[in-house]
Amino acid sequence: MTSIALIGNPNVGKSVIFNALTGLRQTVANFPGCTVEKKEGMMTGEEQEEIQVIDLPGVYSLSPYSIDERIALDYILKEKPDLVIDIIDGSNLERNLYLTTQLLELGMKVLVVVNMVDLAESKGVTIDTDQLSKVLGVPVIPTIATKNDGIEILKESICDVLAAGLAVGPLTYDGKVGDAVSKVEAEIKSYVGTKYPASWLAISLLENDESTWAIANSLGISKRAFSKKIDEVTDDLLDGDGMVAISNARYSAISNYIRNVQTKTESDEWNLSDMLDEVFTHKIWGIPLFIAIMWGVFQFTFTVGDPFIGLVEMLFGYLGDLLFLIHDGAFMNFVVGTLVDGVGSVIVFLPNILLLFVAIAFLEDSGYLSRVAFIMDKMMNRIGLNGQSFIPMLLGFGCNVPAIMATRAIKNENDRMTTIMVNGFMSCGARLPVYILIGGAFASTLGSPSTITLVLYLTGIVVAILVALLLRNTLFRGEGTPFIMELQPYTSPTAKGVSRKTWDRGKMFLKKATSVIMISVAAIWLFSNVQFGGISIMEEVGTAISYLFWWMKTDGSRLVWQFGAALLFGLIAKEIVVGALGTTFGIGDDLAEDNPALQTQIAATIGPAAGMAFMMFTLLYVPCVAALGVIKQETNSWKWMFFNMGLTLVIAYVAAIIAYYITGAIVGFGLQAAAI
Amino acid sequence: MEITLDKLKVGQKATIKKFKGENTAKKAILEMGVIPGETIEVVRVAPLGDPIDFLIKGYQLSFRKKSASLILVEVIEP
Ligand SMILES: Nc1nc2c(ncn2[C@@H]2O[C@H](COP(=O)(O)OP(=O)(O)OP(=O)(O)O)[C@@H](O)[C@H]2O)c(=O)[nH]1
Ligand SMILES: [Mg+2]
Numbered sequence: 001m002t003s004i005a006l007i008g009n010p011n012v013g014k015s016v017i018f019n020a021l022t023g024l025r026q027t028v029a030n031f032p033g034c035t036v037e038k039k040e041g042m043m044t045g046e047e048q049e050e051i052q053v054i055d056l057p058g059v060y061s062l063s064p065y066s067i068d069e070r071i072a073l074d075y076i077l078k079e080k081p082d083l084v085i086d087i088i089d090g091s092n093l094e095r096n097l098y099l100t101t102q103l104l105e106l107g108m109k110v111l112v113v114v115n116m117v118d119l120a121e122s123k124g125v126t127i128d129t130d131q132l133s134k135v136l137g138v139p140v141i142p143t144i145a146t147k148n149d150g151i152e153i154l155k156e157s158i159c160d161v162l163a164a165g166l167a168v169g170p171l172t173y174d175g176k177v178g179d180a181v182s183k184v185e186a187e188i189k190s191y192v193g194t195k196y197p198a199s200w201l202a203i204s205l206l207e208n209d210e211s212t213w214a215i216a217n218s219l220g221i222s223k224r225a226f227s228k229k230i231d232e233v234t235d236d237l238l239d240g241d242g243m244v245a246i247s248n249a250r251y252s253a254i255s256n257y258i259r260n261v262q263t264k265t266e267s268d269e270w271n272l273s274d275m276l277d278e279v280f281t282h283k284i285w286g287i288p289l290f291i292a293i294m295w296g297v298f299q300f301t302f303t304v305g306d307p308f309i310g311l312v313e314m315l316f317g318y319l320g321d322l323l324f325l326i327h328d329g330a331f332m333n334f335v336v337g338t339l340v341d342g343v344g345s346v347i348v349f350l351p352n353i354l355l356l357f358v359a360i361a362f363l364e365d366s367g368y369l370s371r372v373a374f375i376m377d378k379m380m381n382r383i384g385l386n387g388q389s390f391i392p393m394l395l396g397f398g399c400n401v402p403a404i405m406a407t408r409a410i411k412n413e414n415d416r417m418t419t420i421m422v423n424g425f426m427s428c429g430a431r432l433p434v435y436i437l438i439g440g441a442f443a444s445t446l447g448s449p450s451t452i453t454l455v456l457y458l459t460g461i462v463v464a465i466l467v468a469l470l471l472r473n474t475l476f477r478g479e480g481t482p483f484i485m486e487l488q489p490y491t492s493p494t495a496k497g498v499s500r501k502t503w504d505r506g507k508m509f510l511k512k513a514t515s516v517i518m519i520s521v522a523a524i525w526l527f528s529n530v531q532f533g534g535i536s537i538m539e540e541v542g543t544a545i546s547y548l549f550w551w552m553k554t555d556g557s558r559l560v561w562q563f564g565a566a567l568l569f570g571l572i573a574k575e576i577v578v579g580a581l582g583t584t585f586g587i588g589d590d591l592a593e594d595n596p597a598l599q600t601q602i603a604a605t606i607g608p609a610a611g612m613a614f615m616m617f618t619l620l621y622v623p624c625v626a627a628l629g630v631i632k633q634e635t636n637s638w639k640w641m642f643f644n645m646g647l648t649l650v651i652a653y654v655a656a657i658i659a660y661y662i663t664g665a666i667v668g669f670g671l672q673a674a675a676i
Numbered sequence: 677m678e679i680t681l682d683k684l685k686v687g688q689k690a691t692i693k694k695f696k697g698e699n700t701a702k703k704a705i706l707e708m709g710v711i712p713g714e715t716i717e718v719v720r721v722a723p724l725g726d727p728i729d730f731l732i733k734g735y736q737l738s739f740r741k742k743s744a745s746l747i748l749v750e751v752i753e754p
Contacts, residue, residue, distance in 0.1 A: 060704075060707055060708060061704075061707040063703060063704075063707070065704060092733075092734065092735045094709065094733045094734070095708065095709050095733055095735060098707060098709070123734075207703075209703075241695070243702065243703055243706055244694075244695060244706060244711065244712060247706040247707060247711050248711050248712065248713075251709060251711055251714075264734075277719075277720065277729075281720060281722065281723065281729070282723065283721075283723050284723070286722075286723040287723050287724075374722055374727065374729065374738055375722050375723050375724070377722060377724075377726065377727050377740070378722060378724035378725065378726045378727070379724060381726070381740075387727070479700075481700065482699070482700055482701035482704070482739060482740060482742070482743045483727050483738070483739060483740050484701060484704050484705060484708065484737070484738075484739045484743070485727075485737075485738050485739075486708070486735065486736065486737055486738075487729060487736040487737070487738055488735075488736075
């Protein structure tokens with residue numbers, strides 16, 4: 001089948017164009033490293049034939065530094081797509097054309113898309129794409145992907161090129177670099193087949209590119225035999241520094257290309273992005289502002305979400321009443337017990353979770369995440385990590401699964417492993433209901449649930465940092481990677497973009513609620529109702545688990561079996577924790593449970609210190625089955641997955657003990673006198 | 677006046693002269709357009725003093741002082 005691949009620098013709009021071509025919905029965001037895996041889709045050509053379209057992670061050059069970059073390069077070099085669509089950012093033409101020169105060196109069939117023409121124009125840059133096409137010798141199409149401008153022409157052009165073919169010889173350079181390339185080329189020519197142009201290989205070897213040496217080696221050009229010759233040529237013609245000489249040659253070729261292509265009207269005007277940076281990366285206010293923004297996110301999630309909770313609760317209450325009206329019996333008890341008490345008690349928090357997703361989507365699309373990496377780099381450097389590790393950490397507040405995937409953009413393997421191992425400590429959206437429920441139950445002693453939640457989130461961050469520090473100095477020891485990050489202009493998030501993401505992620509939550517969570521809750525209900533000698537299986541198991549907390553006071557305030565059961569099933573997904581509490585506390589009641597009633601029961605069963613310990617344990621222990629699966633996938637080992645399970649369990653346990661005694665010392669251990 | 681890039685002050689511009697020595701960041705930085713002959717300007721420094729945000733080839737690129745200390749530049753007097 002005909003295949004075309006989209007390649008380009010990070011954050012230039014590849015995924016937007018991929019979506020426009022294929023009608024799919026790949027995630028799009030304003031931070032480099034949004035796409036970290038190869039995504040496939042289909043578009044229909046002129047004769048209704050299917051064309052495979054591949055969306056690749058962003059790369060700045062053809063030298064891979066991180067896993068996502070390697071995925072992109074391997075695809076281009078090994079799979080050899082029929083056509084490469086090189087998408088470049090019109091507002092940053094020179095830097096983006098660097099990759100283009102490398103693709104041309106490879107003799108690839110390239111179609112260049114100049115995207116973000118609107119952004120270029122707002123920066124006073126106009127681009128003559130016809131002229132660019134002439135000098136590059138390949139078709140060039142201007143687009144504004146977000147407005148769907150130029151997409152139709154692009155589609156036509158893709159079909160034309162696929163039908164007619166493109167004849168472009170591999171790009172080479174003039175002057176001393178050209179001479180050096182010719183010399184090396186003559187040496188290696190006999191080894192290189194037709195797979196790669198010899199001139200490209202010569203250029204890359206002069207650059208001393210490690211990954212090219214690997215390719216050369218497979219062709220019989222060993223580093224040992226040839227590096228001396230290459231060093232000689234480098235010393236003779238390139239001042240002894242091939243890396244600098246080749247980069248220079250590429251960039252001077254680029255300035256020739258764009259001489260008559262790009263016109264800039266210099267404006268000394270301050271633009272909005274600069275002004276925002278003055279604020280968000282301010283010497284004194286930058287970091288406090290970041291903390292304030294995070295606090296704002298939680299406030300937003302709580303205050304705006306609160307009124308909706310009551311609404312959803314009411315709906316589930318009615319549903320329960322209605323079901324009992326239809327039929328009152330054992331079966332209906334089961335249905336209400338799982339659907340209303342269990343799943344309902346989770347779905348009640350949908351408004352909060354959606355709002356959290358809105359806030360995270362807003363941050364992703366604004367361009368602020370790369371600023372956070374910038375302002376936090378020094379601190380991260382202290383613990384042996386890189387500012388870039390902060391982006392997956394923040395994404396973890398939404399869901400740890402994509403966040404762990406996002407670590408692929410991290411260049412250093414030790415950094416990446418560490419970031420994967422601590423990601424679960426970042427409190428994901430699924431844990432939020434636990435804090436709202438339990439925090440709310442103890443509002444009169446522990447204070448406002450939003451403050452408690454903030455404390456828990458911060459604890460997660462602190463634990464992540466401490467554990468990272470530990471791991472980086474023990475298991476994942478080794479040199480760090482330099483921080484190199486482009487700070488792209490801020491963009492104002494669109495309602496469409498934010499609502500799309502929120503909807504897609506919200507849908508995932510609902511799907512989970514109606515599959516995994518429903519089944520688990522049904523199991524919990526059944527086990528809670530199957531009794532042996534007057535005690536249910538669930539109660540026995542739950543009691544056994546609650547013995548883990550044997551050190552809690554025996555004044556009737558300790559964690560009881562319902563909580564043990566919740567923690568057991570919470571291993572599958574954290575949403576189940578609340579669902580399990582809803583089901584197990586709902587047992588024996590005829591009427592559908594609602595949230596305040598559940599909270600009253602909780603507050604009447606355990607003390608605030610035990611409640612806090614329970615929340616702390618939920619925050620820190622084993623993320624969830626899906627996250628473990630992705631850890632296995634990304635580390636490619638069961639060992640690290642089990643290591644993560646063990647690590648998080650131990651840390652959660654210790655933290656729960658500490659939280660218990662601190663909370664107890666402040667507000668007391670015993671049952672809260674006044675109910676809510 | 678020739679100094680290393682990490683010594684450049686906020687708002688100062690300089691012409692890149694050469695890379696002295698090798699390090700892991702060199703290739704990636706070169707590829708981003710930080711090449712001899714190019715003009716570079718310090719836009720801002722991160723709140724904790726590192727990294728530095730530079731303006732190069734009309735866009736903003738940030739990297740650490742440690743990487744910058746390998747690059748010799750000639751300060752452009754205003
Ligand atoms: N102004 C403007 N913004 C655009 C245009 N095309 C894309 N964007 C925005 O640019 C950002 C990046 O888009 P993506 O499609 O995620 O970029 P990508 O190239 O796939 O990025 P990576 O996957 O990180 O390599 C998003 O915020 C888009 O909304 C455009 O033509 N004009
Ligand atoms: Mg993408």
